Amino acid sequence: MDRRQRKTRESIFRAFTELLNKKTYTKITVQDIIDTADIGRTTFYTHFETKDDLLKSLCTEIFEHVFSEDSGKEKTHDFSDEHDTRALITHILYHLQEHMDVLPGILSGESGEVFMLTFKEHLKELFAHSGKTRASFVPQDYMLNHMVCDFAETVKWWSKNPQYTPEEISAFFLETTPLFE
């Protein structure tokens, strides 16, 4: 990839996240981004189709990092081991913490919808094969949705209360939403 392209893309992302910490997503205009990134109007549109496209791209970049399977371990994760599960959850939270500069901005307002949606998709895949398959009158789909939302909302809450450590957040989550009985 051309060095110019990389630099431009970089500066757009930087401008966007900077603006997200000042204004809410819908209040941000493409012109704002262009001005802050100090690039030409045409240039923006050669990189991204729309503002929404930019937002999605940002989310994708974040989750590619957060759910990167550092050692391929997560893929074959065994949810039957409680200690192992706690480690996985904490691991993901550590990754997320590295984006704490963007999270509050992106999660408040309408951009949060997009973020949470993609987040939940990833989580759904991750939790799909958890140990919580025990027989119960509660539908499987409800159960999965419940766990996914719990974790996503936990992260949202964390972004507003960032004084806690990943280990603490992990503990809060597992205490209120036990994956084991």
Next chain:
Amino acid sequence: MDRRQRKTRESIFRAFTELLNKKTYTKITVQDIIDTADIGRTTFYTHFETKDDLLKSLCTEIFEHVFSEDSGKEKTHDFSDEHDTRALITHILYHLQEHMDVLPGILSGESGEVFMLTFKEHLKELFAHSGKTRASFVPQDYMLNHMVCDFAETVKWWSKNPQYTPEEISAFFLETTPLFE
């Protein structure tokens, strides 16, 4: 209130909810609403400041109904009685069921954000004095947020799986998010 005003307001709400079942909120233009409601442009703007204002008004109307304290009983509700709590939850779900024609439309897309936000405010107040004040290492605020989100997400899930009865949904919720230990 003038009969003309009532009729106009009525037809705007009707047009809006009708459109919400066809398109997503942001795709709906004020012109769409005007055409569907068959009213003048000026008339719309004398009733509502903006499209957002209309959405908020709709949510307000719904929750005024759902959280109407039929007999003032809820106000003094005692969460320490499990049977009583289940009755209250089910009662709210029955009220919500009456709006099942709007819920799927309003909850999918960006309008869902507004709906969920106001919903959670109401729930926060309702759950604020629940029995879940037991000592624990989990922060009180996390706990409250957890319960509120759980219930709100449960309703969202219900709107996509409307074949269940209020009693069943109530049971799912209480099974996965016990308000008692």
Next chain:
DNA sequence: TTCATTACCGAACACCATGTTCGTCTTGTA
């Protein structure tokens, strides 16, 4: 170093939805 390629630039433009203005017509009510 040369040179073709590729990215960046910015002014200008058409487009579309928004919200307002104004003069007129219609309806409800006192």
Next chain:
DNA sequence: TACAAGACGAACATGGTGTTCGGTAATGAA
């Protein structure tokens, strides 16, 4: 019946969007 209040629609200003086009500058491969 009179008149206040609501409904009406055409027209307008505004502001953001996404595109076009002619030109400049940076890049990297030969």
